[in-house]
Amino acid sequence: MVSSGQLSPAPPDTPATARAEIDTLTLGDLASGPGWRRPVLLDRDLLILTAGGHGTAELDFRALPCRPGTLLRVRAGQVLRCAGPHLDATVVRWDADALRGLDVDPDAVPAWLQLAGEDEDAVITEVSQLAVDCQRHHGLAAARGLLRHQLAVLLLRLSLLPEGSRPAPRAEAATFHRLCREIERGYQHTRRVEDYADRLGCSVRTLTRASLAVTGRSAKQVVDERVALQACRLLAATDEPIAQIGRRLGFSEPTNFGRFFTREVGMSPGAFRAARERPAPGPVVRPRPPADAVGGLSRA
Template sequence: MPVITHRAERAPACIPPEWAGVGACALPVAAGAATGLLECHALVLVTTGPLLADVDFTSHLAGPGTILWVRPGQALHFDLPGRAGDHQPPGHRDDGESPDEAATVVFRPGLFAPDELPGLAPDDPDGPARTPLVLPDPAVFRAAMDHLTADAAGPPGRVAAALLRHQLAALLLRIRLLDRTGSEVANVEARTFERFRRRLEDGYPHSRRVEDYAAELTCSVRTLTRASLAVTGRTAKQVVDDRVALQARRLLAATDLSVAEVGRGLGFGEPTNFGRFFHRETGLSPGQFRARFADRPGGIPGPRQPTD
């Protein structure tokens, strides 16, 4: 499946070329298409739309002239409004023409250093355009993305790679100028929480203990909890559990890993412990949650027995 990783399988033609790290890809839009895990960054500019974009189990309606930035590792599902029950293959049109719902540019993580672009860390999952951003000049963005797409299809080389990086940087900085969400870290508690959030992205598969994060950040559990409550209204422990539960939902919805394998990968030694945690956080058992995604054409299989 283009752009996304389905059942942990790569789609080499839609991964940015290694020499550039930037490329373009057709958008996987189909009624009932499977949820997948994004393997790279994707800038999705809706051209004719609207599109329904489910990103990490939150639905967004993106109209023409909006852009959405989807991050690596996020669970992704696209659909077209009004196509429920329509099981035509992706890209089907009665007139035989190919669809042009959106323009998509993909780029690999780590392409830019954290401080390379002023006011923007591209690999930060809490960055701009996490929800559809209405563009004042969509034609400018479309032209820039079309130029990038054409250059990415040209002959490889150092000059071409540098050009693509500059073109992408300009796009990302334009997005930052339009959406300043999360760009200001104004007080001590906000800065503390920002450090905690970034450390959590690396540490959640290994530890759910707030004490461990406080020790790494050389502060107290009370300080982390106060900062978390001030920024999110959730305690530090709840923030940690929210992140673990999100990853569990991603893996259950978009891979064929067994429930036991998902639990082990998130640090749960026993499937029963993982099951209790997941039910507490979501109100569903892992099997019940997975079953919601198993009836889509090409979707993931249901829970396996008896190990699940």
């Protein structure tokens, strides 16, 4: 079994050495302080494979159970906190360009998987070998291709695991995926579905139909939830002033941001920030659906 206590992660980067494009580390190395006092806003993509212990990981404020064989796929820009008993886990971390030119889609891997049997054995073997090679060949340019292809194989294997839920119709799922990509580019500037329909060359009705088919929620709800999610991330993981967060998300007046946030999340921005040091018992913002860029929770 993979054990974070047995791995020796690559040495930390220094000004004299470039940051490793792909590396491995322990779960504790990600924490913002002892006991994960507050969530961490991540700037790189991760895979987290639990080898021992039981606990809970809060990924974008959604509580996910973790035990041996649990794998988490975490995207850059998400917030993470691991609460409860100690979890022994290995983290694989990579830069956005690490997979450039390879035929692999990291977003095809869901946010949560509970591995078992032969699938678990195969993933443990690949993560273990990747960890060994990251340590053994740290800083060697000649090893870049080896690590990139090992990571690609691991992601492909995870993306091919059996689906846990019935997918939406292909055409509507494709439309929804396009909408989510456009939202990622534009949510800080507009929350109008009409604007996204214009950019995608389709009607508001088409976007709403696709959103309902995939998520059971309207396109407007999907847009608003993405804005609220980003607000939650910044409130929980940074000390940025609340009014400044509102401006970053397109609200010219703090009162408008406060009303929007309270409507979406159920509490004021100030109350949410005040509670950030207490692990959340469950979802705070309704999670985005499996087909979007954040990833799903549907496979077990």
